[in-house]
Amino acid sequence: MATGTVPPGRPxxxxxGAALKSAALRLVRERGYQNVPxxxxxxxxxxxxxSLYNRWNTKADLVMEAFFEDAGTRVAPPAAGQGRSxxxxxxxFLNEVFDHLAAEDGTLRSLIAAAQSDPEFCRMFRERFVLPxxxxxxxxxxxxxxxxxxxxxxxPEIMAAFLHGAxxxxxxxxxxxxxxxxxxxxxxxxxx
Amino acid sequence: MATGTVPPGRPxxxxxGAALKSAALRLVRERGYQNVPxxxxxxxxxxxxxSLYNRWNTKADLVMEAFFEDAGTRVAPPAAGQGRSxxxxxxxFLNEVFDHLAAEDGTLRSLIAAAQSDPEFCRMFRERFVLPxxxxxxxxxxxxxxxxxxxxxxxPEIMAAFLHGAxxxxxxxxxxxxxxxxxxxxxxxxxx
DNA sequence: GCATTTAGTAGACCATAGTCTATTTACCAG
DNA sequence: CTGGTAAATAGACTATGGTCTACTAAATGC
Numbered sequence: 159m160a161t162g163t164v165p166p167g168r169p170x171x172x173x174x175g176a177a178l179k180s181a182a183l184r185l186v187r188e189r190g191y192q193n194v195p196x197x198x199x200x201x202x203x204x205x206x207x208x209s210l211y212n213r214w215n216t217k218a219d220l221v222m223e224a225f226f227e228d229a230g231t232r233v234a235p236p237a238a239g240q241g242r243s244x245x246x247x248x249x250x251f252l253n254e255v256f257d258h259l260a261a262e263d264g265t266l267r268s269l270i271a272a273a274q275s276d277p278e279f280c281r282m283f284r285e286r287f288v289l290p291x292x293x294x295x296x297x298x299x300x301x302x303x304x305x306x307x308x309x310x311x312x313x314p315e316i317m318a319a320f321l322h323g324a325x326x327x328x329x330x331x332x333x334x335x336x337x338x339x340x341x342x343x344x345x346x347x348x349x350x
Numbered sequence: 351m352a353t354g355t356v357p358p359g360r361p362x363x364x365x366x367g368a369a370l371k372s373a374a375l376r377l378v379r380e381r382g383y384q385n386v387p388x389x390x391x392x393x394x395x396x397x398x399x400x401s402l403y404n405r406w407n408t409k410a411d412l413v414m415e416a417f418f419e420d421a422g423t424r425v426a427p428p429a430a431g432q433g434r435s436x437x438x439x440x441x442x443f444l445n446e447v448f449d450h451l452a453a454e455d456g457t458l459r460s461l462i463a464a465a466q467s468d469p470e471f472c473r474m475f476r477e478r479f480v481l482p483x484x485x486x487x488x489x490x491x492x493x494x495x496x497x498x499x500x501x502x503x504x505x506p507e508i509m510a511a512f513l514h515g516a517x518x519x520x521x522x523x524x525x526x527x528x529x530x531x532x533x534x535x536x537x538x539x540x541x542x
Numbered sequence: 543g544c545a546t547t548t549a550g551t552a553g554a555c556c557a558t559a560g561t562c563t564a565t566t567t568a569c570c571a572g
Numbered sequence: 573c574t575g576g577t578a579a580a581t582a583g584a585c586t587a588t589g590g591t592c593t594a595c596t597a598a599a600t601g602c
Contacts (some may be wrong), residue, residue, distance in 0.1 A: 273522070284524055325515070327519070346505060564581100564583095565581080
């Protein structure tokens with residue numbers, strides 16, 4: 159199997175990549191994506207420039223990996239039929255997501271921006287961030303439909319796009335994400 | 351009135367700004383936002399660097415103004431109660447918008463990206479692009495509601511956010527905008 | 543030990559957005 | 573005509589993302 163094969167040459171030092179990710183994450187959280195030059199990450203990680211570009215193509219690539227690796231599962235996904243109504247469950251979920259995004263303060267916006275000028279980055283962003291979250295939402299909506307909380311005629315896929323789109327739209331056009339929006343979205347999906 | 355007062359000093363040459371906007375628009379359409387250095391715009395316009403930064407703060411500012419000034423009214427806004435059903439009218443409108451965006455090939459994406467790192471630009475983008483379009487959609491949905499095509503309980507504001515959000519979301523996560531999406535969105539808003 | 547291969551380091555280098563300085567030009571008030 | 577003010581031009585300068593080159597270090601196979 160592939161695990162037995164060892165590539166020739168000096169092996170990568172795992173600590174180098176780890177130091178880069180951790181430095182990037184810390185600095186970006188402290189100062190914001192735009193205010194962290196690559197040089198600062200390198201200095202903080204104590205690593206040479208080339209070591210970054212051996213592993214990632216751009217600063218945005220590095221930050222995305224650091225960000226998503228860390229983000230792991232900070233927010234409990236919505237689950238239908240757990241005592242709460244689907245509507246309330248969706249509202250809870252959105253409020254948690256909004257809190258999380260507020261704490262990241264612009265990191266996600268920066269990454270979405272970076273994705274607009276780099277197709278490969280955009281693809282990765284979609285695979286690692288967009289699609290998993292969309293799948294969760296679709297599953298939740300389909301389950302709510304099965305439980306009769308949502309009219310059967312609705313298309314869960316497009317409802318999921320409405321859901322995510324509505325808050326991306328607010329986020330990217332510089333509007334605050336707050337409880338009112340969570341309530342409005344939940345109401346718009348499940349009916350008032 | 352204020353029109354009588356003339357500011358001191360040499361007056362701005364209207365041709366300079368016009369040349370910049372027209373050069374920016376043409377080059378960005380030809381080559382894409384990322385592939386047009388500021389120097390190229392300056393050379394094409396036959397104008398000095400400072401003349402650009404006298405008028406706009408960034409390249410994105412200039413391109414946005416050129417873009418929106420030109421975009422004017424390329425797409426007929428949706429109008430309820432004109433023979434077509436609200437659903438069909440919305441689908442038509444979305445298809446026109448998507449065609450227009452396809453022709454611009456990434457300009458809007460670039461501008462949204464630029465807005466993420468510049469609050470002032472973001473504000474202007476919101477005022478000059480987002481809000482007018484949102485207002486049109488809200489008016490259309492409210493009218494459809496008045497005509498009984500849309501249940502009275504729905505909130506036109508959040509429906510408009512769903513509508514725009516859904517295609518921003520697709521656009522920014524690198525998915526194609528096509529007739530299927532227009533149909534799905536129209537179906538999601540008006541019911542299948 | 544020696545050759546080969548790839549990782550890591552150091553630092554020069556390039557392209558580009560945006561700032562700053564010096565000089566000239568166009569308009570107004572007196 | 574002169575002085576003041578701001579626009580236009582030319583071009584140096586800075587900051588930064590990303591590339592390239594030269595050298596050193598750590599692994600493998602002989």
